[in-house]
Amino acid sequence: EIVLTQSPGTLSLSPGERATLSCRASQSVSSDYLAWYQQKIGQAPRLLIYGASSRATGIPDRFSGSGSGTDFTLTISRLEPEDFAVYYCQQYAYSPPWITFGQGTRLEIK
Amino acid sequence: EVQLLESGGGLVQPGGSLRLSCAASGFTFSSSAMSWVRQAPGKGLQWVSGISGSGVTTYYADSVKGRFTISRDNSRNTLYLQMNSLRADDTAVYYCAKDLLPAPGRFGYWGQGTLVTVSS
Numbered sequence: 001e002i003v004l005t006q007s008p009g010t011l012s013l014s015p016g017e018r019a020t021l022s023c024r025a026s027q028s029v030s031s032d033y034l035a036w037y038q039q040k041i042g043q044a045p046r047l048l049i050y051g052a053s054s055r056a057t058g059i060p061d062r063f064s065g066s067g068s069g070t071d072f073t074l075t076i077s078r079l080e081p082e083d084f085a086v087y088y089c090q091q092y093a094y095s096p097p098w099i100t101f102g103q104g105t106r107l108e109i110k
Numbered sequence: 111e112v113q114l115l116e117s118g119g120g121l122v123q124p125g126g127s128l129r130l131s132c133a134a135s136g137f138t139f140s141s142s143a144m145s146w147v148r149q150a151p152g153k154g155l156q157w158v159s160g161i162s163g164s165g166v167t168t169y170y171a172d173s174v175k176g177r178f179t180i181s182r183d184n185s186r187n188t189l190y191l192q193m194n195s196l197r198a199d200d201t202a203v204y205y206c207a208k209d210l211l212p213a214p215g216r217f218g219y220w221g222q223g224t225l226v227t228v229s230s
Contacts, residue, residue: 033215033216035215035216035217037155037217039155043222044205044220044221044222044223045147045155045205045217045220046220047210047216047217047218050210050216056218057218088154088155090155090217092214092215092216099145099157099160099171099214099215100157101154101155101156101157102154103154104154104155
């Protein structure tokens, strides 16, 4: 099983600042199968990024993803008030399907 | 507009059973792989099970294999999760999710979830 470790656990920033969230895999992950989700309190998760760097439909361009192999990054260029939430990375592999999530990074207002 | 509406959650005793349903609309249900993902209170996300569009192929996390059964009725646009031999650590909000790929993995749409509590 591939374990995803996200850092930091909590990130405190102000609106307008840049946020950099990290996701490290215990073994190499295909970039095609690395995704990021945003979850606000009391809501279901929302797909932000898939294929490590492709934005999902309707996602603002201040969100970007990068990385390969075992190290991936979600960057939010200029934080808006609605961006403060928990973010999860996720990998999916096949034969058999292995789908795992990181433990999450909480992005809070400083 | 894609809509997913879960139901069937509730309080059940350890060792008991429960069946969750997810009513889907706004897309061609029979063409979409679907999954169940759960979230224990205050915890992260855990994929539970997935099923191909036809229903022929099913997938399970090791933690639920042999206890949970995923199925679908494409004539009713409904996804199911039959949960047997429930344990306290199955307590969670269970989300229904629509995959964007032919197999489970890229969860493009989510329902609002249904809470399952396993307790005596």
